[in-house]
Amino acid sequence: MSNANIIDKHRQAYLEEARDVLVELETSLLELNERPNDGELVGRVFRSMHTIKGSGAMFGFDEVAAFTHHLETAFDEIREGRLVVTSKLVDLSLGSVDLIKRMLDERPDESGANDAAAADILLRLQELTGIADAKHFEPPPSSAPPDHAANEGAIQDWLIRFEPGPDLMRNGTNPLLLIRELKQLGEARITASMAAIPPLSELDPERCYVSWEIVLTTTGGRESIRDVFIFVEDCCELTIEPVAVQPSSSPEVTAKSLEEQRKNPGRREHDKPDTASSIRVPAAKLDQFVNLVGELVTVQARLVEIAAGRDDPEVMAVSEEIERLTTALRENSMSIRMLPIRATFERFRRLVHDLARDLHKNVELTIEGADTELDKTVIDQLNDPLMHLIRNSMDHGIESPEARAAAGKPLTATIHLSARHSGANVLIGVTDDGRGIDADAVRARAVQNGLVAADANLTEAEVFSFILMPGFSTAKQVTDVSGRGVGMDVVQQRVEALRGRIDIASKFGSGTSVTLRLPLTMAIIDGLLVRVGQAYFVLPLANTLECVELTREDIEKANGKHLANIRDELVPYIRLRDFFEIETERPEREQIMFAETEEGRYGFVVDEVLGDHQTVIKSLGRFYRQVQFVSGATILGNGNVALILDPQRLVQEAIRAGVRSPRGHPESTAANSRGKDGLLSKSP
Numbered sequence: 165m166s167n168a169n170i171i172d173k174h175r176q177a178y179l180e181e182a183r184d185v186l187v188e189l190e191t192s193l194l195e196l197n198e199r200p201n202d203g204e205l206v207g208r209v210f211r212s213m214h215t216i217k218g219s220g221a222m223f224g225f226d227e228v229a230a231f232t233h234h235l236e237t238a239f240d241e242i243r244e245g246r247l248v249v250t251s252k253l254v255d256l257s258l259g260s261v262d263l264i265k266r267m268l269d270e271r272p273d274e275s276g277a278n279d280a281a282a283a284d285i286l287l288r289l290q291e292l293t294g295i296a297d298a299k300h301f302e303p304p305p306s307s308a309p310p311d312h313a314a315n316e317g318a319i320q321d322w323l324i325r326f327e328p329g330p331d332l333m334r335n336g337t338n339p340l341l342l343i344r345e346l347k348q349l350g351e352a353r354i355t356a357s358m359a360a361i362p363p364l365s366e367l368d369p370e371r372c373y374v375s376w377e378i379v380l381t382t383t384g385g386r387e388s389i390r391d392v393f394i395f396v397e398d399c400c401e402l403t404i405e406p407v408a409v410q411p412s413s414s415p416e417v418t419a420k421s422l423e424e425q426r427k428n429p430g431r432r433e434h435d436k437p438d439t440a441s442s443i444r445v446p447a448a449k450l451d452q453f454v455n456l457v458g459e460l461v462t463v464q465a466r467l468v469e470i471a472a473g474r475d476d477p478e479v480m481a482v483s484e485e486i487e488r489l490t491t492a493l494r495e496n497s498m499s500i501r502m503l504p505i506r507a508t509f510e511r512f513r514r515l516v517h518d519l520a521r522d523l524h525k526n527v528e529l530t531i532e533g534a535d536t537e538l539d540k541t542v543i544d545q546l547n548d549p550l551m552h553l554i555r556n557s558m559d560h561g562i563e564s565p566e567a568r569a570a571a572g573k574p575l576t577a578t579i580h581l582s583a584r585h586s587g588a589n590v591l592i593g594v595t596d597d598g599r600g601i602d603a604d605a606v607r608a609r610a611v612q613n614g615l616v617a618a619d620a621n622l623t624e625a626e627v628f629s630f631i632l633m634p635g636f637s638t639a640k641q642v643t644d645v646s647g648r649g650v651g652m653d654v655v656q657q658r659v660e661a662l663r664g665r666i667d668i669a670s671k672f673g674s675g676t677s678v679t680l681r682l683p684l685t686m687a688i689i690d691g692l693l694v695r696v697g698q699a700y701f702v703l704p705l706a707n708t709l710e711c712v713e714l715t716r717e718d719i720e721k722a723n724g725k726h727l728a729n730i731r732d733e734l735v736p737y738i739r740l741r742d743f744f745e746i747e748t749e750r751p752e753r754e755q756i757m758f759a760e761t762e763e764g765r766y767g768f769v770v771d772e773v774l775g776d777h778q779t780v781i782k783s784l785g786r787f788y789r790q791v792q793f794v795s796g797a798t799i800l801g802n803g804n805v806a807l808i809l810d811p812q813r814l815v816q817e818a819i820r821a822g823v824r825s826p827r828g829h830p831e832s833t834a835a836n837s838r839g840k841d842g843l844l845s846k847s848p
Contacts, residue, residue: 350382559600737767
């Protein structure tokens with residue numbers, strides 16, 4: 165690999181890490197705005213800025229390093245107690261984070277605009293903090309001491325031992341730049357050790373064998389020194405110990421003290437071994453890996469069928485072993501794609517903060533279940549739906565402080581983001597304690613738009629479903645935030661593309677809750693393979709409860725209604741043969757697969773249950789986008805295609821097309837437009 169490629173690789177790694185650090189920095193700043201006296205938060209902000217600055221200088225992002233240096237100086241003053249945190253300073257710092265993001269992604273034609281923006285921010289920073297020279301947008305001089313070095317404080321000698329680990333230079337770190345930065349803290353006496361350099365034949369050109377021993381005289385403390393090494397502390401040996409003697413001591417006493425400390429260099433307790441605990445993998449490579457695993461699952465299913473058709477114990481043994489290994493590989497590949505939703509949730513703290521300021525409202529964002537894991541593909545597509553939901557809550561749902569006071573509510577409103585697992589799904593909730601949705605107003609607008617008859621008998625959930633239609637809005641005026649009726653339409657489209665659905669609940673005057681029900685994974689699921697005639701279907705195993713036989717005698721006992729008596733409980737069922745209009749002869753004995761849905765327990769009648777099946781989900785394409793009760797398709801080992809059914813949507817479609825019984829279940833007498841005999845017609 166050429167040097168240019170190596171540099172590009174490390175620069176790309178820095179950009180990825182920097183974006184993660186900026187998310188953490190933004191979150192810390194928003195929390196600091198709420199708890200301005202929290203010293204730990206100030207330290208987190210300072211360390212994030214220090215990481216951006218130090219790493220940026222190493223990888224050629226000099227403008228980023230120079231700009232961040234001045235911000236870091238301001239927060240160092242706060243850390244030392246010479247400045248206080250204000251809302252204006254936090255807002256200016258958040259604007260700086262936005263600028264750093266633009267500088268990292270800078271195109272040649274944007275450099276001038278970014279330089280001007282940086283100069284403006286630094287000038288405002290000087291006005292807020294009184295720190296001199298903040299208006300000059302230029303890199304900090306390498307030989308001059310930092311701003312706080314001239315401040316009054318006790319002078320202390322520190323003995324620092326710095327030994328780079330084997331991977332430090334491979335990660336793109338230049339140890340000489342760290343030492344140069346260390347010299348900015350005060351007067352440094354440096355000794356380099358060459359003892360670890362091996363013979364030339366054994367030398368690794370990408371490893372640093374030199375270690376350093378430094379006596380630093382500075383007014384800064386241990387934390388100031390540690391901050392220099394903050395982004396390499398996991399890949400080096402580092403000790404920082406105070407020298408017990410003062411600079412006025414004789415050279416002989418000082419030398420003796422240093423020699424005693426050399427005998428027991430020690431190591432910080434929180435230092436980690438040089439082995440890397442994690443690695444970064446491009447998303448495209450991960451997706452390709454999962455796709456290959458999916459293809460392997462399909463081929464393995466074919467092998468199982470071939471082995472089952474031959475009376476060969478050796479082939480069967482190999483087939484079983486490959487099945488075991490494929491299952492393990494599939495589970496591991498799926499776990500790699502699972503990520504906590506915390507980072508997605510934390511991004512919205514900034515959105516709520518900015519909108520609250522622009523709308524002159526007091527709003528607090530609370531988060532629950534941030535460690536809930538979800539498929540990376542799902543997480544990547546969640547940002548827009550959640551953003552629209554939060555913007556709608558902020559603009560339409562949350563009242564002004566005056567209106568909340570008049571209604572007897574707390575002046576500070578709450579938007580609650582939550583996530584939790586529910587079977588094979590994850591439930592993402594956006595709840596506010598605002599004015600709620602006026603169901604009568606929604607219904608009136610739906611009637612006005614010709615979406616429903618004025619005398620239609622609708623449930624509250626059906627009324628709220630109009631909100632998800634394109635162009636539908638009850639807002640009296642359009643604002644910069646919302647009101648054009650496109651936000652909820654986007655939410656609906658994105659969630660449906662993820663094979664999910666939206667549930668809306670609201671109480672007028674009290675608040676609104678929107679729940680997104682999303683699948684855990686978009687790639688491979690455990691399913692139950694069934695057959696109806698010559699057609700194959702897959703039911704998600706996570707929703708399936710049990711399987712029982714259905715005979716003609718059972719049908720006669722139910723008086724032709726689609727109800728099965730399961731342990732003295734009548735459970736409705738849907739006959740897939742009728743639902744999909746499969747015109748083949750019905751077997752004497754059928755089987756009912758029972759699944760748990762939000763409408764209660766439902767059965768699905770099939771000809772035969774073939775067994776468990778590792779299902780690789782394939783999209784059906786845009787042509788079948790409106791077929792909501794089919795999640796996708798999969799290719800079986802024999803080459804046939806099986807439709808993957810969504811039990812919840814299947815039941816909803818049956819209820820929509822049929823007539824509700826007193827229990828809310830479709831009756832067998834329901835007429836249905838799907839087939840000439842009705843979807844849930846009487847059994848013969």
